Amino acid sequence: xxxxxxxxxxxxxxxxxxxxxxxxxxxxxxxxxxxxxxxxxxxxxxxxxxxxxxxxxxxxxxxxxxxxxxxxxxxxxxxxxxxxxxxxxxxxxxxxxxxxxxxxxxxxxxxxxxxxxxxxxxxxxxxxxxxxxxxxxxxxxxxxxxxxxxxxxxxxxxxxxxxxxxxxxxxxxxxxxxxxxxxxxxxxxxxxxxxxxxxxxxxxxxxxxxxxxxxxxxxxxxxxxxxxxxxxxxxxxxxxxxxxxxxxxxxxxxxxxxxxxxxxxxxxxxxxxxxxxxxxxxxxxxxxxxxxxxxxxxxxxxxxxxxxxxxxxxxxxxxxxxxxxxxxxxxxxxxxxxxxxxxxxxxxxxxxxxxxxxxxxxx
Amino acid sequence: xxxxxxxxxxxxxxxxxxxxxxxxxxxxxxxxxxxxxxxxxxxxxxxxxxxxxxxxxxxxxxxxxxxxxxxxxxxxxxxxxxxxxxxxxxxxxxxxxxxxxxxxxxxxxxxxxxxxxxxxxxxxxxxxxxxxxxxxxxxxxxxxxxxxxxxxxxxxxxxxxxxxxxxxxxxxxxxxxxxxxxxxxxxxxxxxxxxxxxxxxxxxxxxxxxxxxxxxxxxxxxxxxxxxxxxxxxxxxxxxxxxxxxxxxxxxxxxxxxxxxxxxxxxxxxxxxxxxxxxxxxxxxxxxxxxxxxxxxxxxxxxxxxxxxxxxxxxxxxxxxxxxxxxxxxxxxxxxxxxxxxxxxxxxxxxxxxxxxxxxxxx
Numbered sequence: 014x015x016x017x018x019x020x021x022x023x024x025x026x027x028x029x030x031x032x033x034x035x036x037x038x039x040x041x042x043x044x045x046x047x048x049x050x051x052x053x054x055x056x057x058x059x060x061x062x063x064x065x066x067x068x069x070x071x072x073x074x075x076x077x078x079x080x081x082x083x084x085x086x087x088x089x090x091x092x093x094x095x096x097x098x099x100x101x102x103x104x105x106x107x108x109x110x111x112x113x114x115x116x117x118x119x120x121x122x123x124x125x126x127x128x129x130x131x132x133x134x135x136x137x138x139x140x141x142x143x144x145x146x147x148x149x150x151x152x153x154x155x156x157x158x159x160x161x162x163x164x165x166x167x168x169x170x171x172x173x174x175x176x177x178x179x180x181x182x183x184x185x186x187x188x189x190x191x192x193x194x195x196x197x198x199x200x201x202x203x204x205x206x207x208x209x210x211x212x213x214x215x216x217x218x219x220x221x222x223x224x225x226x227x228x229x230x231x232x233x234x235x236x237x238x239x240x241x242x243x244x245x246x247x248x249x250x251x252x253x254x255x256x257x258x259x260x261x262x263x264x265x266x267x268x269x270x271x272x273x274x275x276x277x278x279x280x281x282x283x284x285x286x287x288x289x290x291x292x293x294x295x296x297x298x299x300x301x302x303x304x305x306x307x308x309x310x311x312x313x314x315x316x317x318x319x320x321x322x323x324x325x326x327x328x329x330x331x332x333x334x335x336x337x338x339x340x341x342x343x344x345x346x347x348x349x350x351x352x353x354x355x356x357x358x359x360x361x362x363x364x365x366x367x368x369x370x371x372x373x374x375x376x
Numbered sequence: 377x378x379x380x381x382x383x384x385x386x387x388x389x390x391x392x393x394x395x396x397x398x399x400x401x402x403x404x405x406x407x408x409x410x411x412x413x414x415x416x417x418x419x420x421x422x423x424x425x426x427x428x429x430x431x432x433x434x435x436x437x438x439x440x441x442x443x444x445x446x447x448x449x450x451x452x453x454x455x456x457x458x459x460x461x462x463x464x465x466x467x468x469x470x471x472x473x474x475x476x477x478x479x480x481x482x483x484x485x486x487x488x489x490x491x492x493x494x495x496x497x498x499x500x501x502x503x504x505x506x507x508x509x510x511x512x513x514x515x516x517x518x519x520x521x522x523x524x525x526x527x528x529x530x531x532x533x534x535x536x537x538x539x540x541x542x543x544x545x546x547x548x549x550x551x552x553x554x555x556x557x558x559x560x561x562x563x564x565x566x567x568x569x570x571x572x573x574x575x576x577x578x579x580x581x582x583x584x585x586x587x588x589x590x591x592x593x594x595x596x597x598x599x600x601x602x603x604x605x606x607x608x609x610x611x612x613x614x615x616x617x618x619x620x621x622x623x624x625x626x627x628x629x630x631x632x633x634x635x636x637x638x639x640x641x642x643x644x645x646x647x648x649x650x651x652x653x654x655x656x657x658x659x660x661x662x663x664x665x666x667x668x669x670x671x672x673x674x675x676x677x678x679x680x681x682x683x684x685x686x687x688x689x690x691x692x693x694x695x696x697x698x699x700x701x702x703x704x705x706x707x708x709x710x711x712x713x714x715x716x717x718x719x720x721x722x723x724x725x726x727x728x729x730x731x732x733x734x735x736x737x738x739x
Contacts, residue, residue, distance in 0.1 A: 141664070144654065274442070286649075294506075318735075358660070365533065
């Protein structure tokens with residue numbers, strides 16, 4: 014009862030101040046409703062970067078909504094296994110999910126484009142394409158059949174080519190190479206004569222140590238150093254080519270999203286956008302620090318993939334993308350949109366970001 | 377009166393549902409207060425990119441707060457002149473401002489570091505430094521004396537070296553060069569024997585056409601094409617070196633910020649973060665398109681600054697930064713923090729983003 018009196022008094026003050034009655038009334042009636050939502054993820058709970066992203070998202074939403082939209086984050090396997098996140102959110106078992114679209118190519122092949130494709134857009138370009146180049150609209154069109162609304166919600170920046178116990182001097186060294194590399198990158202390695210293997214993160218160290226695999230890619234220095242790959246691998250190769258601008262996704266059940274008042278919908282959208290950048294900021298800072306540790310403290314040998322190998326992998330990637338775009342009319346439109354954006358971005362970034370990196374270095 | 381009855385009924389429903397009384401009561405009483413704030417900017421109203429950033433920010437805040445924090449955006453000169461934005465917000469004439477910190481080096485020399493310094497961090501690195509490298513804390517320390525809280529709120533990406541009617545083949549061609557280039561970039565040109573000139577944007581076209589100046593830098597293709605510089609200049613030079621990662625700022629009067637309930641404070645912070653990325657996304661997409669227009673339609677000649685010139689400008693920039701860092705104990709800490717971050721970022725980006733740009737191109 015005390016509550017009602019307090020509120021009445023507050024409302025009395027407002028109604029006396031005049032002129033804003035309508036806004037206040039609408040605001041107050043809508044705001045009574047509390048939403049307690051579940052966010053399932055494809056990452057171990059609180060996994061650095063990838064997993065802290067959705068946690069930060071939930072915190073931001075909670076703070077901005079003053080607790081009206083409370084989001085509980087579940088790590089992979091806590092509520093549903095990692096690879097059931099898409100279905101769980103599609104069916105409304107959870108209202109939200111965080112993961113990567115390229116995990117769902119079994120549902121829709123073109124989903125690969127919205128994480129990262131080999132030799133595709135980097136992080137800055139992915140964000141430009143998604144938000145000002147028509148990419149997000151295409152992504153939403155692709156996910157509409159699944160009752161899902163996707164948002165970009167994190168980026169790692171270009172990932173490393175990976176850890177190798179075999180020196181790569183030519184394409185001959187790719188032949189028979191047993192490498193943990195999932196997604197389209199793995200398909201490219203397979204077509205190049207290697208053997209792409211899928212192994213869970215927690216088992217990679219041992220697989221590399223015992224020679225079950227010759228090579229692996231994980232993420233980049235920040236995540237890689239934590240798993241200790243430098244203790245069991247001879248070389249750390251660059252540049253990454255298979256995942257140049259990996260975008261993480263927030264997916265929201267479409268019906269659930271529609272039940273939110275407009276202000277909470279805006280809060281979800283803006284928090285996703287903020288986290289989309291925040292994760293890249295974190296990786297940018299932490300990768301720098303981790304690389305120093307790897308090289309200066311652990312004596313890791315950095316090696317560059319030879320031009321010939323890069324050229325051949327790029328050629329195979331191009332063929333596979335062409336095949337992928339033949340999957341459906343929508344896949345074709347997505348592929349063409351991304352390709353057109355990349356053509357322009359490559360031209361501009363050649364004389365801007367790339368040229369600047371070169372200008373900055375001591376020569 | 378009808379309003380109070382409606383609210384009472386809604387509250388009755390809530391109080392019957394039980395368990396969440398405290399949250400609801402707190403929420404409702406705080407939410408009665410409406411805030412109508414002024415945001416003054418250093419840009420012409422709705423100037424593409426730079427000026428649409430604060431408009432987007434205001435829209436996001438309005439939507440997320442359900443109209444409880446209404447922000448009116450003023451273009452330069454509408455309420456206060458561009459270069460009085462800092463003082464106006466510091467004194468509370470307006471609650472918020474949007475501009476660039478390097479306009480305020482007359483107040484605090486080290487403010488230059490938080491926009492962009494010659495041969496410094498690019499956009500991705502600025503965001504990493506600010507949000508995960510201690511940069512934002514230093515910025516807030518610097519602005520605390522002025523009763524201001526700064527937020528990163530936009531980025532153009534690396535800017536072009538500019539438009540020239542004189543070919544630059546060696547440092548001799550910089551001697552006597554009359555160039556519109558403000559800030560530290562201008563100081564570097566002056567020390568190199570040129571003449572840096574400050575001219576307002578609207579007068580640059582004529583100044584270039586009539587030979588009052590030999591060269592100018594503005595922003596990048598998206599903004600440059602709109603001002604028609606390609607009609608009055610022979611060459612478009614790259615790479616930009618003077619403003620590699622220009623961060624725009626949102627400044628908020630500290631006392632005003634403290635009057636906001638915590639949820640509105642969180643909304644301001646997150647909206648700024650989202651706009652910080654959104655502007656870069658817009659520039660990334662629009663610069664690409666504008667460059668195609670400039671080169672393919674208008675036949676603009678792109679030219680690269682010679683290595684010798686880049687090397688010399690970099691040397692002078694280093695000397696000037698060293699001098700700047702001697703300004704105060706805080707300037708020294710800021711300079712050292714940025715320098716340490718850049719050393720690591722350069723090492724990592726050499727094998728990641730930069731190496732990837734190179735790997736992607738047909739060779």
